[in-house]
Amino acid sequence: MRPVRGLARALMGGLFIAAGAQALLKPGRYAAKAAPLAEQVAPLLQKVDERLPTEAKTLVQINGAVQLGAGLMLATGTAPRPAAAILAGTLLPATLVGHPFWKISNPMVKRVEQVHFAKNLGLLGGLLLAAADTAGSPSIGWRTKHALDQARRKVTQSVATR
Secondary structure, three states, X not given: OHHHHHHHHHHHHHHHHHHHHHHHHOOXXXXXXXXXXXXXXXXXXXXXXXXOOOOHHHHHHHHHHHHHHHHHHHHHOOOHHHHHHHHHHHHHHHXXXXXXXXXXOXXXXXXXXXXXXXXXXXXXXXXXXXHHOXXXXXXXXXXXXXXXXXXXXXXXXXXXXX
């Protein structure tokens, strides 16, 4: 399973490396589509900190930089679970902004956008699996429960021997 996991991470990470680089190098290509979402998010960002950028072009570049960095991390297997979770977070706004099929009246264009939207949902599913993948090791939840069970047994044994 190890080679499959590595190949899957490299393929998925590569997609985000390319997309992130495009957003960084040519943000204007995406900024017009991102403007409505940027306008909705701007008040929230301003509440967090007035110094945070709210311009669509800058937000596209930030999203691209995050995708590039997290894509590299996923592709190389460096902290793949957090990288996959971060990529899932960047994919949501990119999908809503990039493929708003519900706003399109042309049936052919609408269908193409629906396919791209569905493809991104499939990618989101893969990222969620990658974020939850423990690579065969027990999860933190299992390890915690196991440690508590062992501690409980030791306490019970020590009380019984008194």
